[in-house]
Amino acid sequence: MKRERIEEIAELLDKRGKLTLEQLDEQFPNVSQMTLRRDLFQLEQEGRIIRVRGGAMSVKEVQKVSGEPYTKKTTIHTDEKIKIAQKAASLIDDGCSLFMDGGTTAMYLAKELPDKNLHIFTNGLAVAIELAQKKNFHVTMLGGQVMKDNLSTASPVAKAYFDNTNFELAIISASAFTPENGFSCGSQIEADLLKLVRSKAKATYMMLDSSKIGKIMPYTFARVEDIDVLITDDNFPADLKEEFTARNIVVM
Amino acid sequence: MKRERIEEIAELLDKRGKLTLEQLDEQFPNVSQMTLRRDLFQLEQEGRIIRVRGGAMSVKEVQKVSGEPYTKKTTIHTDEKIKIAQKAASLIDDGCSLFMDGGTTAMYLAKELPDKNLHIFTNGLAVAIELAQKKNFHVTMLGGQVMKDNLSTASPVAKAYFDNTNFELAIISASAFTPENGFSCGSQIEADLLKLVRSKAKATYMMLDSSKIGKIMPYTFARVEDIDVLITDDNFPADLKEEFTARNIVVM
DNA sequence: AGATATGTGTTAAAATTTTACACGAGAAGG
DNA sequence: CCTTCTCGTGTAAAATTTTAACACATATCT
Numbered sequence: 001m002k003r004e005r006i007e008e009i010a011e012l013l014d015k016r017g018k019l020t021l022e023q024l025d026e027q028f029p030n031v032s033q034m035t036l037r038r039d040l041f042q043l044e045q046e047g048r049i050i051r052v053r054g055g056a057m058s059v060k061e062v063q064k065v066s067g068e069p070y071t072k073k074t075t076i077h078t079d080e081k082i083k084i085a086q087k088a089a090s091l092i093d094d095g096c097s098l099f100m101d102g103g104t105t106a107m108y109l110a111k112e113l114p115d116k117n118l119h120i121f122t123n124g125l126a127v128a129i130e131l132a133q134k135k136n137f138h139v140t141m142l143g144g145q146v147m148k149d150n151l152s153t154a155s156p157v158a159k160a161y162f163d164n165t166n167f168e169l170a171i172i173s174a175s176a177f178t179p180e181n182g183f184s185c186g187s188q189i190e191a192d193l194l195k196l197v198r199s200k201a202k203a204t205y206m207m208l209d210s211s212k213i214g215k216i217m218p219y220t221f222a223r224v225e226d227i228d229v230l231i232t233d234d235n236f237p238a239d240l241k242e243e244f245t246a247r248n249i250v251v252m
Numbered sequence: 253m254k255r256e257r258i259e260e261i262a263e264l265l266d267k268r269g270k271l272t273l274e275q276l277d278e279q280f281p282n283v284s285q286m287t288l289r290r291d292l293f294q295l296e297q298e299g300r301i302i303r304v305r306g307g308a309m310s311v312k313e314v315q316k317v318s319g320e321p322y323t324k325k326t327t328i329h330t331d332e333k334i335k336i337a338q339k340a341a342s343l344i345d346d347g348c349s350l351f352m353d354g355g356t357t358a359m360y361l362a363k364e365l366p367d368k369n370l371h372i373f374t375n376g377l378a379v380a381i382e383l384a385q386k387k388n389f390h391v392t393m394l395g396g397q398v399m400k401d402n403l404s405t406a407s408p409v410a411k412a413y414f415d416n417t418n419f420e421l422a423i424i425s426a427s428a429f430t431p432e433n434g435f436s437c438g439s440q441i442e443a444d445l446l447k448l449v450r451s452k453a454k455a456t457y458m459m460l461d462s463s464k465i466g467k468i469m470p471y472t473f474a475r476v477e478d479i480d481v482l483i484t485d486d487n488f489p490a491d492l493k494e495e496f497t498a499r500n501i502v503v504m
Numbered sequence: 505a506g507a508t509a510t511g512t513g514t515t516a517a518a519a520t521t522t523t524a525c526a527c528g529a530g531a532a533g534g
Numbered sequence: 535c536c537t538t539c540t541c542g543t544g545t546a547a548a549a550t551t552t553t554a555a556c557a558c559a560t561a562t563c564t
Contacts, residue, residue, distance in 0.1 A: 002542065021520085032544050037521075053305050053520070053552070125384075125393065129377050132400045141377065141405045143395025143413060148384045153393045160412050161395060254511065273551085284513050289552075305521070305551065 006039045013049055013058040015111045020055035080209045080233040085109040087231050088207055098169035099197050102127050102152025105173040105207045124152040154189040162200055170201035176215035177208055182223035191219035203228040210235040258291045265301055265310040272307035332461045332485040337361040339483050340423055340459055350421035351449050354379050354404025357425045357459045376404040406441040414452055422453035428467035429460055434475035443471035455480040462487040
């Protein structure tokens with residue numbers, strides 16, 4: 001009973017990186033805060049977590065703190081992204097083959113995905129490592145030049161790769177979105193890659209947290225009508241939602 | 253004044269690993285606790301420390317904490333591998349282009365390499381991430397199916413990649429070695445990849461810690477005469493060394 | 505000089521963590 | 535079968551730490 005709960009906490013902490021006592025309380029409504037506190041204490045004794053004021057963080061997360069460039073981004077709008085990732089994960093059927101990008105939202109998705117029989121392609125290094133943790137996943141990494149800021153790869157040669165491979169679903173995210181300029185990102189070859197991915201996939205699911213709305217990045221890789229499902233958070237503006245649903249795009 | 257003090261705190265924290273506010277107060281008697289508190293807050297913002305109840309700890313320290321209980325697995329023959337990696341790193345010239353594999357020794361090499369202007373190809377996910385930390389490296393990740401046990405990729409399509417790319421040096425390691433069976437590893441496609449790499453490179457440097465000697469894995473990818481330099485540790489048997497040097501292979 | 509920003513100290517308020525003690529379930533032992 | 539002990543847990547008060555608010559001095563800029 002106790003041990004079970006502790007392991008569950010450890011797992012959660014591994015997923016989310018950081019948890020407050022409040023969040024833990026929500027997750028475990030049947031035990032008191034004091035008990036959770038004691039669990040955290042034990043985990044700290046075992047050297048598996050670090051207790052900080054208000055809660056605890058996983059050792060992994062702390063190590064990331066030192067790896068600045070990529071990980072700074074991962075701590076903003078975390079909650080929204082996790083929710084989006086959970087929604088997206090619920091859409092994935094067993095046996096599906098899909099592409100996911102290397103962004104931070106994809107990272108959360110990788111953590112949330114249940115360990116089903118899936119074939120997953122990605123261009124994200126960290127995402128690939130995360131996916132490799134699951135026993136039943138068949139993970140394929142796209143090669144190419146490594147972009148240091150987001151730890152993903154892109155290369156013009158990717159096309160050759162895709163010639164022999166098929167996937168049903170593309171789950172991607174964008175750095176910026178406006179209705180006029182569509183979904184955009186900061187790198188030309190990344191945009192090219194994502195366009196290619198879109199064209200290969202039977203359906204495109206876009207994950208977009210609302211903080212991206214109104215921003216514009218140099219390279220557009222998809223317009224509103226190019227996607228099939230938009231997965232976003234509760235702050236998504238109602239009028240924008242109209243624009244999507246009017247074109248038969250599911251917004252969730 | 254302020255910055256100075258903050259840096260000093262960071263340095264102290266780096267040395268001692270962990271400091272309470274009381275200890276800090278002793279070290280800096282001329283400022284108030286509140287000021288030190290604010291300094292710690294700033295350092296936390298900068299991602300350089302972790303604030304915990306009562307004080308703060310350095311990121312390093314946290315990593316150490318995690319090192320105790322369950323990371324012991326990865327620490328087998330660590331010292332030897334680091335020494336080998338250091339030797340290898342000393343052989344790399346500025347401006348060089350090279351391939352390195354995704355093994356643990358390569359991981360150490362990635363850490364030891366100075367931040368020179370290098371073009372590096374690798375099939376290791378973790379290695380690629382490590383390499384991406386250095387500003388001056390141009391890192392290219394080889395794509396393919398991700399092998400979960402060692403987090404590296406291999407694919408028959410790699411050949412297409414290599415058609416357009418060139419590198420002078422291949423720095424690779426093996427899972428096993430005997431004079432009769434040569435250098436071997438546990439995966440067919442990995443062996444194929446390494447053979448291909450060897451053939452593309454002008455020179456092949458093999459990193460082999462002595463614990464691998466006498467072991468045999470299913471797939472041989474290089475024989476004694478295929479390599480140019482063997483980088484190993486002090487426990488390397490003298491008679492074996494003979495065999496290499498007799499064929500004009502540098503052993504170091 | 506006057507206005508604005510920055511760094512610091514002091515104190516009170518807020519929040520979190522620790523401590524202490526009580527209670528019930530289950531195991532051990534007579 | 536009952537007693538005793540341990541273990542996990544809950545509750546509430548106590549202790550500690552952190553945050554917030556304000557005041558003041560010094561530095562900076564125009």
